[in-house]
Amino acid sequence: MKTKRRNALHELLLLNKKLKGTVVNESGVPVLMVDSTIGSGQVNCVNLEEGLMAFEFDLTLNTDHELVMDWVESDQVCLFYCLKGNCFHKFYGHQVVTKLEELQTAVVFNDQDHKTKLIFKKDEHLVFNCIRINLKEYKNQLEEQSDTLTALLDSYDKTKGNLHVGKFNLEIGELIKKLENAKFADSIASLSYFNGVCHMILAKQIEQFQEDIEKGIQPATTLLKKELEMITELTDYINNYPEAPHSIDAISMKSGISPSKLQLGFKFMHDTTLGEYIRNVRLKKAEELIRNTDMNISEVVYSIGFTSRSYFCKIFKNKYNCSPKTYKKQVDGRPVKKEKKDV
Incomplete structure (x- = not known):
């Protein structure tokens, strides 16, 4: 147990050179506490066995x-899983x-x-x-490991410098939540439970990876x-x-990016489709015009690129819980009177 904790401490000290903070002991377990100048949170590390490390970034x-x-x-x-929030991956260089x-x-x-670079976004x-x-250390133990793990490591030679993004998996998330109760385990029994x-998380990750490969599921599309x-x-x-005519085809022609890549890019950066993003921008602009100008509703509708007043009123009410006229x-x-028809 002491050797494993010493190895975990060594990993956190190396990590601390990359992520500013202080390595402390909590209930005898080394933890990297993030410096308040860059944010809050901690990184936990457990040495499961030779060549096998588990990290949790909170x-x-x-x-x-x-x-x-x-x-x-x-x-x-590396087997990754985001329990909360999102982050980004790229290979350094x-x-x-x-x-x-x-x-x-x-x-x-x-x-x-191909060295992994993780990109953590602010306020997330x-x-x-x-x-x-660690393949060099861990392959020495392959004779004692399961066939699924052997298959994963054997596939390494075919997939060097590759990222495979798999399916959403709630089961792994539930397993990770179980680690909370044993994170600062001090007894042999508790540490055995943690390990x-x-x-189990390792096995589920490998199982899904194998299933994806067998079914021919390709890594998620990426963007340059x-x-x-x-x-x-x-x-x-x-x-x-x-107010510009922002059709997908027009924007695709303007940017030189295919329609499918446009949709992927807006989902990637704004977590919404291109069409939804355009609509939300127009609605926000419409609200500003209604609030700050003397323009009537029809003038507002056509000044921001909508061609249908009834459609505009419908989506405006969905967003602001009342019609443009009432707003x-x-x-x-x-004084606002009850409207017979909220358009």
Whole structure:
């Protein structure tokens, strides 16, 4: 037990060079506490066995932070799971960025040329679980491991420098929640329970990865940095010119990005479709015009790019819980009568 805790302490001290904080002991267990200047939270680490480490990041940061997992020189397989919040993954020195969403699994194969960079976004409460397999150390134990783990590690040679984003998995999330009661385990029995749950998480991750491979499920589509930059420019364009004819085909032609990549990009950056984003921008602009100008409702509708007053009134009421006419009367301070038809 002492050796495992010493190994965990060593990992956290190495991690502390990347993520500013202080390594302390809580109930005899080493924990990395994040410095208040960059946010709040902690990182826990448990050495399950030789070559097998489990990390839990429970963080809320004040600024975006990039963590390059390069303190282990050997080739690795990392099994990721976001219990709360989202983060982003890319290989250091490469352009492709992939979003890791809440309750979603991911398997990452790292080598000398493909070192994982995790990107944590500011003001996002993130609970992120990582089980890291050090191949150089762990392959010595393969004879004692299950066929599924052997298959995963054997597949490494075919998938170097690859990220496989799997399905959403609630079962793994429930297992991770069980770790809370044993996080600061001090007895052999409690630590054995903690290790047992971690191994169950490992087994479920591997099981899903194998199932995805057998069914031919491909890794999630990713976006290049230049495509993300273009999505950012398009976002600004839509915000500044909500009245423009923002059809998907027109925006695709303007940006040189395919319609499917546009939808992926807006879902990736704004967690909504392109059409929903345009509609929300127009509704926000309409609310500002109703509140701050003397324009009538029809003038507002057509000035922001809508072609149907009835459709505008419907979605406005869904968002603001009253019709545009009622909203304007409330803003003007006039008495509001019950409307027969809220359009």
